[in-house]
Amino acid sequence: MALILTFLGKGGSDRTKIAIAAAKLLASQGKRVLLAGQAEPALSILLGATLGPDPQEIGPNLQVVQFQTAVLLERSWEEVKKLESQYLRTPILKEIYGQELAVLPGMDTALALNAIREYDESGKYDAIVYDGSGDSSTVRMLGMPESLSWYVRRFYQLFINSDLGKTISESPLIQPLISTFFNVNWTSDNFSQPTNKINNILDKGKAALADPKHIAAFLVTTNDPVEVATTRYLWGGAQQVGLTVGGVILVSSDTNVALGEEFTPLPVSVVPDAKLGDWQPLIDALPNFVAQAVQAPKPIEVDVQTRQVRLFLPGFDKKQVKLTQYGPEVTVEAGDQRRNIFLPPALSGRSITGAKFQNNYLIISF
Numbered sequence: 001m002a003l004i005l006t007f008l009g010k011g012g013s014d015r016t017k018i019a020i021a022a023a024k025l026l027a028s029q030g031k032r033v034l035l036a037g038q039a040e041p042a043l044s045i046l047l048g049a050t051l052g053p054d055p056q057e058i059g060p061n062l063q064v065v066q067f068q069t070a071v072l073l074e075r076s077w078e079e080v081k082k083l084e085s086q087y088l089r090t091p092i093l094k095e096i097y098g099q100e101l102a103v104l105p106g107m108d109t110a111l112a113l114n115a116i117r118e119y120d121e122s123g124k125y126d127a128i129v130y131d132g133s134g135d136s137s138t139v140r141m142l143g144m145p146e147s148l149s150w151y152v153r154r155f156y157q158l159f160i161n162s163d164l165g166k167t168i169s170e171s172p173l174i175q176p177l178i179s180t181f182f183n184v185n186w187t188s189d190n191f192s193q194p195t196n197k198i199n200n201i202l203d204k205g206k207a208a209l210a211d212p213k214h215i216a217a218f219l220v221t222t223n224d225p226v227e228v229a230t231t232r233y234l235w236g237g238a239q240q241v242g243l244t245v246g247g248v249i250l251v252s253s254d255t256n257v258a259l260g261e262e263f264t265p266l267p268v269s270v271v272p273d274a275k276l277g278d279w280q281p282l283i284d285a286l287p288n289f290v291a292q293a294v295q296a297p298k299p300i301e302v303d304v305q306t307r308q309v310r311l312f313l314p315g316f317d318k319k320q321v322k323l324t325q326y327g328p329e330v331t332v333e334a335g336d337q338r339r340n341i342f343l344p345p346a347l348s349g350r351s352i353t354g355a356k357f358q359n360n361y362l363i364i365s366f
Contacts, residue, residue, distance in 0.1 A: 001214055002120050003031075005289055006130040006138060007249070008238060009220040009231035014251050016042045017274050018220055019131035021282040022289065027062040031126035034119055035064040038108065043131060046276065055119075065119075069103045072111040077101060109141040117205065134220070136237055136336060142215065143241025143337075145205025150329075150340045152198055212244040216293035219248045219266070223257055232262050233335065236315030239299040240337035246293035249286070263314075267292055297360075304346040307366045311339075314360045321362060325352055330364065 005022060007015050016037070023035040034055060037043040043066065044051045049058055051066040058064050081094060112132070119128055132138040140147075208214045217238055221231040231248075238245050248268045250259060255270055267287065274282040301310040313321065313334055322333040328348040330341045343350075343366075350366040357363075 001208075002034075002125045003127040003213065003290060004116060004120065004130065004208070004215045005127065006132055006134075006142070006217050007220050008134050008138060008217050008234045008245070010222060010227055010251065011134065013042050013046065014273065015134050015220045016046060016131050017282065018249055018251075018271065018286075019129050020046055021271075021274065021279055021286060023062060023064075023127075023129040024059070024279055025283045025286055026127045026129070026289075027059060028283075031061060032124065033062050033127045033129065034125045035062065035129045035131065036112075036116065036119070037064075037066055037131035038112070038133070039066050039068045048277075063125075067108075067112045067115055069108040069111055070101075072115055073101050073103060073107060074099060076111060076114065109137055110144065113141050113144055117201070120208075135234065139234060139237045139241055139243065139337070142209060142217075142238075142243050143339075145202045145209065146242060146339070149199065149202040149206065152202065206242075209242050212246065212293040212296060213290060216244050216246045216289065216296075218246050218287075218289065218292075219263070220251065221248065221259075222251050223259060228259065228262055232315045235263070236313055237335055237337045239312050239314065240332070240334055240339050242299045242339070244293055244296050244299060246289060246296045247287055266296065300341070302344060302347070304344060307347060307350065309341060309343075309347075309364045309366075311362045311364070312360060313357075313362050316362075318355075318357045318362075321355075321357075323352060323355055323364065332362070334362075 003026075007018055007022075009015065019037070020035065020043070023033050027033040035043075037051075043064070047058060047064065049056075049064070051064055053066060053068040053071040055063040055065040077096075109132075112130075116128060116130060119125060130138075132141065219231050219235055221227045235245055245266065247266050248259065248263045250257065250268055250270045251273055252270055253273055255272075257270060259268055269285060269287040271285040272281050297312045299312055302308075303310070309330070311332060316334045320334055324331040324333070328343050330343065330352065332339045332341065347366050352364060352366060354365040355362060
C-alpha cells in the first residue's frame with residue numbers, strides 16, 4: 001500500500017514545485033517514489049527532463065511519469081474489448097481501435113485515477129505524488145469511487161427489481177432466447193460478474209480514501225485573500241468526498257507571515273518560493289505528511305450509540321447545505337459537491353430528526 005499524496009489550491013508553478021519537492025523528500029527518506037503529472041509542460045520544465053507515458057528514473061528511489069490521456073485511453077480500450085469478448089460470442093468492438101478514439105471531457109481525470117490505482121496495486125512504490133490540476137476536478141477525481149459505487153448500486157438494483165430483470169433472471173425460456181438471438185453468453189453468474197468486479201475495485205478505492213495513511217491532500221496557498229478563500233472552498237469540497245486534508249502549505253518569502261483562523265485546526269507550514277533548481281530550502285520547510293494527515297479531522301464520523309453522523313465541512317454554513325434522505329442513504333449537498341452516505345444497519349430506516357452546525361461540523365441526528 002503506497003501513500004498517495006496530492007496538493008490542492010494555488011495555481012501556477014508553485015503547486016508543481018511543492019509536488020516535486022515532496023517527491024524528492026520522500027525519496028531521500030528511502031521510499032520508492034513515483035511522481036505523476038498531467039501532460040503539461042510545467043513538470044518537464046521544472047525537472048529539466050523530457051517525460052513520457054511510462055515511468056522513468058530521474059534520481060535515487062525517484063521515478064516520474066506523465067499521464068498522456070490518449071495513451072491511457074488506448075490501453076484501457078484493450079481491456080474493455082477483452083471484457084466484451086467474455087460475454088458476446090461475436091464482439092462488436094473488435095473493429096474499433098484505441099488509436100481512433102477521441103478524448104472526451106472528463107476522461108483525463110478518470111483515466112488518471114485508474115492509472116494511479118494500477119501503480120498503487122503494482123507494489124513497486126511506497127509513495128505516489130500526484131501533481132494534478134489542484135482544483136475541484138482533482139477533488140471529484142479522488143471522490144469518484146464513492147460516486148460511481150452509488151450509480152452501480154442503484155441502477156443495478158433498479159434493473160434487478162424491474163420486470164425485465166426478473167424475467168431474465170427467473171425465466172428458463174428467456175435466457176436461451178437471449179443467448180441465441182443476441183449472441184450473449186448469458187447466465188445469472190455471468191450477469192453478476194462484471195458488477196462484482198466493478199464493486200470490488202470501487203470498494204478498494206473507498207477504503208483507500210478513508211485511510212489517511214493511504215491517501216491525503218495538502219492545501220497550497222499564499223496569504224492573498226482570494227487565494228485563501230478559494231483554497232478554503234476546496235478544503236470543504238475535499239471533506240465532502242471523504243478526502244483527508246492534512247495541513248496547509250503557505251508559499252511566502254516572509255517566514256514570519258501567518259494566516260488567520262480560516263484553516264483552524266490545520267497546521268500551517270510556511271515554505272519559500274523556490275528558485276528553479278534550488279530545491280533544498282523548499283524540501284527542508286515541508287511538513288511530515290503522514291503524521292499531519294493522521295492527526296487531521298476525519299471527513300466523516302458515524303456514532304451509532306448517539307445515533308449521529310458528523311461531517312467536517314469547513315467553508316460552509318447551514319444555509320449552504322441541503323440534506324435529502326432516501327431509504328438507507330442520506331445525500332449531503334454542499335457547494336458544488338454531493339455525497340451519498342450509506343447508513344449502517346443500526347441507523348438504516350431511521351429518519352433524520354435534526355441537523356446543526358457546530359465548530360465546522362455538520363451534525364446529523366437520527
